[in-house]
Amino acid sequence: MMQFFQFTEEQEMLRKAVREFVEAEVAPKAAAWDESDTCPMELFPIMGELGINGIFVPEEFGGAGMGHTERAICIEEIARHSAGLAIALMTHHLGMAAILDFGTQEQKAKYLPELCAGTKLGGLAVTEPGGGSDFSGQKTKAEFVCGQWVLNGRKCFITNYHADVNVITTVTGQDEKGRNQLTAFIVEKGTPGFNVGRHENKLGLRGSNTGDLNINDVKVGEENVLGKVGAGAKIGMACISEVGRAGMAAICVGILRGCVEEGVKFANERILYGKPIAKLQAIQFEIANIRTDYEASKLLLYSATGKKDAKIPAATDFSLAKYFSSEAAVRSSKRAMDLMGGYGVINEYPVGRFLRDALASIPSGGTSHIQQLIIAGSTLSDFKA
Amino acid sequence: MNIIVCIKPVPDPQYYDKVSIDPATKRITREGIPTIINPVDKNGIEAALQLKKTYGGKVTVITMAPPNAVENLREALAMGADEAVLLSDRAFGGADTLATSYTLAKGIEKIGDYDVIFCGAESADGATAQVASQLGEWLTIPHLWNVFSLEPQDDKALHVKTKVENGSMEWAVKLPCLLGVARELNKPRFISAMGIIKAKNKPIAIWGKVDLAVEDERLGLTGSPTKAGEIFTPDLKRKGEILTGTLEEMVDTVIERLRTAGVNVQATTKACDCCEGGGQK
Amino acid sequence: MTHKIWVFAEQVNGVLDRVTLELLTKAKDLAGKLEGKTEIAAVLLGKNVKGLCDTLADYGAEVIYVGDSAELDLYNPMLYAPVITNLVKEEDPDIFLFGATAIGSELGPTVAAQLKTGVAAHCVELRINENGLLVSSVPSFGGKILGEILVPDNRPQMASVKPGIFVQGEKETREPSIHWLDVTDLKAEGLPLKALRIDKKEPKGVPLEKAEIVFCGGYGIGSKENWAKLETLAARVGGAAACTRPVMDEGWSPGEHVMVGTSGKSIRPKVYIGFGISGATHHICGMKDSGLVINVNRDEHCPVFEVSDIGIVEDLNKVLDQLLMTIQ
Numbered sequence: 001m002m003q004f005f006q007f008t009e010e011q012e013m014l015r016k017a018v019r020e021f022v023e024a025e026v027a028p029k030a031a032a033w034d035e036s037d038t039c040p041m042e043l044f045p046i047m048g049e050l051g052i053n054g055i056f057v058p059e060e061f062g063g064a065g066m067g068h069t070e071r072a073i074c075i076e077e078i079a080r081h082s083a084g085l086a087i088a089l090m091t092h093h094l095g096m097a098a099i100l101d102f103g104t105q106e107q108k109a110k111y112l113p114e115l116c117a118g119t120k121l122g123g124l125a126v127t128e129p130g131g132g133s134d135f136s137g138q139k140t141k142a143e144f145v146c147g148q149w150v151l152n153g154r155k156c157f158i159t160n161y162h163a164d165v166n167v168i169t170t171v172t173g174q175d176e177k178g179r180n181q182l183t184a185f186i187v188e189k190g191t192p193g194f195n196v197g198r199h200e201n202k203l204g205l206r207g208s209n210t211g212d213l214n215i216n217d218v219k220v221g222e223e224n225v226l227g228k229v230g231a232g233a234k235i236g237m238a239c240i241s242e243v244g245r246a247g248m249a250a251i252c253v254g255i256l257r258g259c260v261e262e263g264v265k266f267a268n269e270r271i272l273y274g275k276p277i278a279k280l281q282a283i284q285f286e287i288a289n290i291r292t293d294y295e296a297s298k299l300l301l302y303s304a305t306g307k308k309d310a311k312i313p314a315a316t317d318f319s320l321a322k323y324f325s326s327e328a329a330v331r332s333s334k335r336a337m338d339l340m341g342g343y344g345v346i347n348e349y350p351v352g353r354f355l356r357d358a359l360a361s362i363p364s365g366g367t368s369h370i371q372q373l374i375i376a377g378s379t380l381s382d383f384k385a
Numbered sequence: 386m387n388i389i390v391c392i393k394p395v396p397d398p399q400y401y402d403k404v405s406i407d408p409a410t411k412r413i414t415r416e417g418i419p420t421i422i423n424p425v426d427k428n429g430i431e432a433a434l435q436l437k438k439t440y441g442g443k444v445t446v447i448t449m450a451p452p453n454a455v456e457n458l459r460e461a462l463a464m465g466a467d468e469a470v471l472l473s474d475r476a477f478g479g480a481d482t483l484a485t486s487y488t489l490a491k492g493i494e495k496i497g498d499y500d501v502i503f504c505g506a507e508s509a510d511g512a513t514a515q516v517a518s519q520l521g522e523w524l525t526i527p528h529l530w531n532v533f534s535l536e537p538q539d540d541k542a543l544h545v546k547t548k549v550e551n552g553s554m555e556w557a558v559k560l561p562c563l564l565g566v567a568r569e570l571n572k573p574r575f576i577s578a579m580g581i582i583k584a585k586n587k588p589i590a591i592w593g594k595v596d597l598a599v600e601d602e603r604l605g606l607t608g609s610p611t612k613a614g615e616i617f618t619p620d621l622k623r624k625g626e627i628l629t630g631t632l633e634e635m636v637d638t639v640i641e642r643l644r645t646a647g648v649n650v651q652a653t654t655k656a657c658d659c660c661e662g663g664g665q666k
Numbered sequence: 667m668t669h670k671i672w673v674f675a676e677q678v679n680g681v682l683d684r685v686t687l688e689l690l691t692k693a694k695d696l697a698g699k700l701e702g703k704t705e706i707a708a709v710l711l712g713k714n715v716k717g718l719c720d721t722l723a724d725y726g727a728e729v730i731y732v733g734d735s736a737e738l739d740l741y742n743p744m745l746y747a748p749v750i751t752n753l754v755k756e757e758d759p760d761i762f763l764f765g766a767t768a769i770g771s772e773l774g775p776t777v778a779a780q781l782k783t784g785v786a787a788h789c790v791e792l793r794i795n796e797n798g799l800l801v802s803s804v805p806s807f808g809g810k811i812l813g814e815i816l817v818p819d820n821r822p823q824m825a826s827v828k829p830g831i832f833v834q835g836e837k838e839t840r841e842p843s844i845h846w847l848d849v850t851d852l853k854a855e856g857l858p859l860k861a862l863r864i865d866k867k868e869p870k871g872v873p874l875e876k877a878e879i880v881f882c883g884g885y886g887i888g889s890k891e892n893w894a895k896l897e898t899l900a901a902r903v904g905g906a907a908a909c910t911r912p913v914m915d916e917g918w919s920p921g922e923h924v925m926v927g928t929s930g931k932s933i934r935p936k937v938y939i940g941f942g943i944s945g946a947t948h949h950i951c952g953m954k955d956s957g958l959v960i961n962v963n964r965d966e967h968c969p970v971f972e973v974s975d976i977g978i979v980e981d982l983n984k985v986l987d988q989l990l991m992t993i994q
Contacts, residue, residue, distance in 0.1 A: 010582070010585065013459065013460065013463065014578055014581055016460075016576075017463070017575060017576035017578075017580075017581065020575060021575045049574075049577060050575050050576075050577045050578065051577045051578030051579045051580075059579075064578035064579050064582065065579075065582065066578055070578065269967060398808060401807045401808040401810050401948070402947055404807045404811060405810075482775065482785070482787075483778065483779060483783075507929075510807055511806050512787070512788060512805070512806065512808075512929070513775075513785075513787035513788070513804075514788075515771075515775035515785060518772050518775045518776045519776070519778070519779040521776075522779035522780060523779065526858075527857070527859035528743070528772075528776075529743075530768070530771060531771075547768065548768055548922075549678070549767070549768040549769065550683075550767055550768060550829075551866050551868060551923055552865045552867055553864070554740075554741070554768075554861060554863070554865075555861075555863050555864075555865075556860065556861055556862060557860045557862055558859045559858035559859075562859070565772075610782065610784030610817050611784035611785070611786060611816070612817070612818055613813055613814070613816075614801060614813070614814030614816050615814045616812065616813045617812050618810065618811060618812070619809070619812050619954070621947070621950050621972075621973045622972055623959055623972070623975045624975055625971045625972055625973075625974055625977055626975065626977065627977045627978075627979060628976060628977065632980060632984055632985065633988065635978050635980065635985070636985065636989055636992055637992070638976075639960060639978070640992060640993065642958060642960070643879065643937055646936050646937045646957055646958045647878070648878055648879045648903060648936055648937050649903065649904070650903055650993055651902070651903075651993065652992050652993055653991070653992055653994055
């Protein structure tokens with residue numbers, strides 16, 4: 001029988017619990033983090049206690065043992081008030097997912113408990129000055145010299161570039177067709193030669209740290225290889241296409257809920273000609289559009305996470321969710337601003353920040369054009385008669 | 386140490402400005418307002434969990450409420466309580482603080498062994514602040530209200546501070562005892578994902594009148610010496626005259642009104658045209 | 667039959683709480699509404715408290731029951747409640763009023779539970795109805811709803827009232843009839859609850875509840891600095907500064923003793939000036955009996971203006987600075 005969409009009792013309870021945390025610890029400070037572009041690192045240990053960091057990690061590695069639907073719920077709730085913190089968290093998850101899905105038992109036991117606890121921050125560094133989506137075109141190299149791997153290169157636009165535990169993709173050789181073969185490494189902060197570079201001053205998603213990683217003769221052992229030598233492209237792709245895009249879509253759903261709630265609040269409170277503007281049809285059209293964007297994005301997101309939790313491949317579903325929700329967040333936050341007239345551009349109201357965050361969400365995890373290519377590719381093959 | 390925490394599901398106080406009275410039915414409408422654990426009761430749960438951490442034992446939460454309070458009890462279990470009891474029966478309905486505390490006392494007697502009972506000092510909705518003290522009386526154990534500091538001496542005695550106007554009182558109390566806690570006592574923990582998973586398998590007992598050794602005439606409306614009369618919403622409206630003019634003019638008007646109202650205000654004399662700019666006009 | 671109206675005379679360290687005198691004033695008012703003979707009594711417990719009897723009499727106590735003992739020096743519900751309960755059982759008063767102070771809020775319901783009678787808590791109005799019953803108006807939902815409470819079948823009809831709700835009346839010299847209670851057998855020793863000490867510090871400056879003008883800050887003041895400005899203004903005109911709960915929670919104001927609202931203090935100054943107040947009922951209920959109410963808020967649609975006599979739609983920082991410049 002076809003089931004209508006409904007969260008479980010535990011999922012609803014989780015949402016309520018995370019919301020309580022967010023309203024107490026995130027909402028009051030979100031605007032300040034945005035303005036000063038500071039990442040509230042002090043919240044990671046608290047999110048650790050709440051199980052948010054390790055939400056999808058099994059209990060044996062210090063996680064909560066829940067799934068990707070629960071992860072999306074956490075990110076959505078945080079992004080409702082701070083998309084900046086949400087992307088820092090979602091990137092933290094990316095590093096953890098790479099280790100969890102591709103790491104050895106030793107690597108999982110070594111890194112995951114502290115990442116779950118939030119005493120250490122995780123990250124995943126793929127993008128280079130030459131481009132992000134051209135995986136095999138990357139230039140950071142790793143060479144095996146005298147029983148050690150020596151890494152050299154530069155990564156850029158790296159969210160959580162200040163992370164303690166970094167998963168880094170490098171070129172380690174060529175296959176028989178001459179294509180670059182990638183290998184992923186776990187590199188800890190403080191490893192000699194491994195340094196943070198410039199800090200990017202972003203339009204949106206501020207409150208997360210984005211910047212360069214400079215990698216100069218960084219020496220790591222074989223135990224730092226994640227998965228097999230040559231598996232780097234697969235690891236990077238798997239993490240970004242499912243975990244990364246799920247996170248970005250969840251952020252956008254959070255922003256969209258913000259647009260709905262702030263829009264409704266303003267429409268009810270703002271009195272023009274003696275009545276709330278919510279009574280005006282023109283305003284109602286905007287509200288209806290924002291709501292529809294929110295609901296559609298939510299369904300796409302949670303349908304994809306549901307599949308992932310059921311171990312059904314869902315890469316295209318996450319592309320659909322990410323593409324639709326990020327574009328929807330852009331247009332809906334613009335609509336919410338329109339609805340608010342002059343108030344929309346005043347920074348005391350959060351909708352301007354929503355718009356900047358929504359715009360900044362487009363390139364993370366692949367731009368809309370990249371998502372369109374993925375969606376088109378799968379559509380052209382899946383719908384062939 | 387066995388600890389019992391009394392909690393009460395209340396409409397979320399964030400929404401109390403939306404509460405109104407239905408003119409037709411003369412009943413309070415609280416539609417759409419979510420029901421939460423009375424905020425200060427969570428301080429009670431936190432205090433219990435901290436005591437348990439030091440002395441071991443078990444934390445049981447109890448409430449007297451309609452059947453859907455299971456949800457709130459589940460939350461308390463997710464915070465870390467071990468077991469929950471819901472006292473629910475039509476016969477309990479309409480209870481004032483005396484009948485409520487009686488019913489809770491009977492529930493607690495059925496739970497049996499306890500060392501400390503925590504209650505929130507008051508509920509957000511009714512705010513009578515009476516249940517804690519009256520529950521202590523029914524159970525004939527020492528009780529204190531408005532507790533903001535708590536230091537166990539050992540597993541038999543506590544050193545407690547209570548809030549009084551402009552100060553505090555200090556107490557030594559032997560167990561078993563009941564404490565009505567104030568929000569300053571601690572910061573209640575957030576519910577964790579791990580807690581939610583564990584709560585799934587923790588027991589919630591639901592007891593009605595027949596499960597308790599109660600005298601019927603002490604229950605619910607019958608057992609309540611206070612009876613409710615009319616309810617109304619207070620009219621707080623004033624004339625709401627909005628001042629116009631420059632900032633200086635508005636403030637001058639305010640000062641003038643203060644003087645009319647009988648407040649002695651020393652204000653600088655207004656700068657006049659002739660002295661402005663040193664008289665060079 | 668004589669209608670007996672009792673008031674619990676709350677004292678700490680030999681100082682009567684102001685609410686006691688407010689309640690005695692109200693008791694006189696209620697007595698006037700009852701048919702037949704009435705008698706107003708105060709119940710006073712403590713150590714060497716006889717000196718307080720004159721004041722109690724001056725404000726309306728015709729009879730004073732005094733329990734004087736070293737054991738009653740510090741308030742302890744396990745000592746105070748049984749003394750009062752036994753006295754009530756002997757004398758059978760009709761009405762018994764307590765201050766809804768920290769002590770009264772515990773002692774009132776404790777005595778009520780021992781007597782199996784009802785208490786109306788935190789009343790904002792008391793009256794006598796056509797059947798001679800006490801009708802208490804009690805706020806709920808943060809003051810949004812007022813409900814009437816009656817205790818028709820049990821005696822005494824009990825009620826508690828916060829300080830500042832009722833006005834203290836004029837003094838009239840009166841010779842009270844003092845009844846000494848036998849408290850010789852009282853023993854704190856051996857009780858499972860022991861009161862160790864009480865610390866009370868009277869706050870500096872004009873007490874909030876006595877100030878003729880109150881400068882009140884809501885969440886909109888946004889900082890400790892603005893709180894200091896309110897205090898400066900208050901000091902210049904001999905008034906007091908007050909705040910709402912969120913301001914206290916943020917730590918901008920020094921604490922609960924300056925918080926106004928249903929869960930804080932009730933004030934009735936000649937003039938109340940609010941800055942950045944949202945108008946939540948919880949706060950408004952604590953200051954609704956003020957004389958002139960002025961509010962400053964930059965949001966012209968703010969509900970606070972509906973409960974103000976005068977509204978100023980302006981940035982509160984500007985108004986504060988202008989007031990500081992003008993008022994010396």
